[in-house]
Amino acid sequence: ADSGLSDNLVHNRLNFKWFINPNFKLVAEMRNRFIVGDQLRFNPFYAEGLETSNDYFDLSYTIEDKGNYIVHLMMDRLYLQYTLQNLEIKAGRQRINWGISSAWNPNDIFNAFSYFDFDYEERPGSDAVILKYYTGIASSIEIAGNAAENLDEFTGAGLWHINFKNYDFQVLTGISNRNLVIGGGWAGNIKKAGFKGEASYFTPTINALDTTTSLSATISLDYSFKNSLYLNASTLYSSNGTAHPSTLDQVFYYSGNISAKYLSPYLWSVFVQGAYQFHPLIYGGAAVIGYRGNTDLFLGPYMTFSILQSLDFDIFAQILLSEVNEIYRVTTQAYFFRFKYSF
Template identity: 35%
Template structure:
């Protein structure tokens, strides 16, 4: 089915009104207003193996997505930000799986801002802001309060240091990455050193909240950071580094988690996550990233676990994960890339090639595929594949 344009227009209007309500009280006092975003059309094909008696199935879905970004500046020290997206879903998944709407219509933040104004038999319209925050700076201090992205990760693929809002490498339609409802305070000691503290309370109480401090500094040309805090009822300690040697970037992150509860209250035990990577740009323009990740809590018992969100203390579907990314500009208008991830202990692999073509100054087209491969007794053997075409207009 082709979704009716009226649903998409409704989503755009709804998202604009939501942001307008956030910025309206201060609109007349703002010195500058900034507006941007994009529109994106994305038909896709999903092939997967489901439990019997369903067996092998192929599904088609049609997505329309818009993103709106607003910023209001009040002098050089204070700004308000409002960003979010509206997505229209139509096709087999919407029609055949009633729980699909529940999977989309959720918000893990302190305040539930997820809104699904259209939820019919074959069409879903979902709106959600992922940035709604105030930013204030004075001297060496910076404070942000509200829904924001707290990016403590260093690696380009896996980020166990991202204890507030980790993202998934399998997410193909969310380059902005998720945010979290938090208060973040930063103090810049000098050009290379800083202190940060952030707290993200949970609507489920302190046990599911996250609070952590970061100290970043330079040591002999390497950027180092140390992290300590509370992560969803677990004590978290770790850090990361970034530097280079011989023109090759070297990065790493590690985290240790220990349960705060006693064994009688459902202790999960200690867990450790580490990811080290190297990246290099060759003279012919080929950019290569290689990463090795170890996750003591990793491991799949069934493919269904792949649909669960990743977390800082369990950021992979296997205990060991070896990732390689190749990126190459084919000509001034065309870029190509391929991502290969192997899971030795799960006897499986993930392959994702893509080609992006610039159509106009503000319009791009992309062809992307994702394939999970696995031995006959591997949970990844049933994960299937996704193939999609995307046309994106930026404004």
Template identity: 40%
Template sequence: MKRIFVLFIIILPVVLHAQDKVTLDGYVKELFMYYTPEQSIPGLDLDHLTTNTIHNRLNFRYYANDQITVAIDMRNRLMSGNLVREFPGYQSTVDVDNGFVNLSTVPFSGNSWFMHSMIDRAYFDWMKGNWQVRVGRQRINWGINLVWNPNDVFNSFSYFDFDYEERPGTDALRVQYYTGMTSSAELVYKLGENANEMALAGLFRFSQWDYDIQLMGGWVGQDMVIGGGWAGDIYGGGFRGEITQFIPREKDSGSETATVASISGDYTFSNSLYIHASVLYNSHGKTGKAGGFDPFFNNDLSAKYLSFAKYALFGQVSYPITPLLGSNITGIINPSDGSFYFGPAFTYSILNNLEFMLTGQLFFGEEGSEFGDIGQLLFARLKWSF
């Protein structure tokens, strides 16, 4: 928490003397979750768990001039419910910062509640001509697909974490050079306490045959990586793909060689009906009962381990029922063990900046399968943006 105070003390004089160069926006959300586990919880006389989260986000920008921008974004969450009370370890899974500098803290807590604050963006950006240099905590998005991103080696995220639209950040130095209107080269150095936490990788983007293509490679943690991706269309429908090869840097590191690839297609009809399908392949995934997925305590997600299964299939259909009411249905199937996820969602626009959402994350399958031991989660969310 002291680091957070120091950052605001540093920027406060700037804000006071240059208010015309400052912007501040964000949102406030109320998210309620009702969870019915697939199996009874040992030692607890409960058939369901609940959480209520009041989530505030602040996005601060200081535009010093046409070339220099300073950004600091912060999320504050007040979380309560019997999940917090019955599982004291849940707080420690929320209070996690995988960056080089720990900007996560729990300043206040009680028996069945706690407040979590985190700065997930804090960077200095400089642009001049074809050059752009950004240093600090930032989002480095190398992914192309909409669900699974094997190329996103710096900021992997879980598809099921729908309430974190901004995605995690990385403490890094990023240098970009724009070689043309649709082409660029960049180099990223990620800070770490040792070689297995550091990364140095490059990416080159260009356009060819009406497709956006990228090639990437370098050193990421315990592995050397090489890969690429594309984005284009076939008869008006989106067509995207990514593939990354992971090769251990050292034979005795405990890491393993792996190939991770995903392909997706999507199409929007004239009546605004939208369909989307995607396939994921993990060479190191399981073909039997995959087991092990945990919606609350899984912090080990990476581009190398996007799924426990060797194969995964995704499907989505969305349609605006009225201009204010939208519907969306998604599903993920593990074809090897037969387990699957089903996610219906409805959103209603109350005002231009006020939205209500109902959604579910429903998991089914046999015991020991990837999704079979989870259960069903229901969510209600009210979001006000400013």
């Protein structure tokens, strides 16, 4: 007989901003979770897994009753921002968002995010310093570096962003975990369709623990119809991937253990998404991810019901299928029900 696991999560987020004066701003945001359920009993390392969003500084606190419940508090944003005319400096835990595309971000070398972690909309941050200087209305130069104990964990890079003929272009270069990295991307339109792409190439330096070179590249098209139908199609090339990755690599991938260098264990990935406003209070859609040379499929349908102006009820499903004897069978399935209250 089939068996399943059930978990319950209360997820609270508190955001604070203090405008000290016209030049200085302090931002502090907390992610607080109370977790009970079956996985706590079957996985003795569940609490340790919650620390993956922590960075150089330990800004989290965990209260754990083994096998019964976990209370996990984390400050995932804590930075001071200084602004003077065209200059902006941020120091502290922050999100350095250099990615462009919606499904995969090869340019997101500081804090890559996983599409499958749908309940973390704010995405993880880095303990870092970033200097941004606006050279024009739609152009800028950024230099950033994160706090690290050694070069194996250090990322430092610069990014140049310009606008040319209604297209946004960016070029980046630097060092990431003892890898020289060079990348770039664009965002624009082909008639009324959005057209985006980005790529990063990693090559190891002397004494690098990981001696493999890697190219991660993605390209995407999206279009919104007048009747609110939204379509998005993307493809990802990951040179270190294979057509048939190991079970362990797949577990890491779907659990969100990725980086800009290793966005997918599959060589080629294809993402297709559709969404529609069925009713002023009902919005839903589905995403499908397939892999060239492999019959594995990921299905991710979702639906959002607006109950009150500040209260939503969401339904998500994450279903993995594999072909066995020319028949697709569900290998893993998870269903999520979420009430979200904004205040």
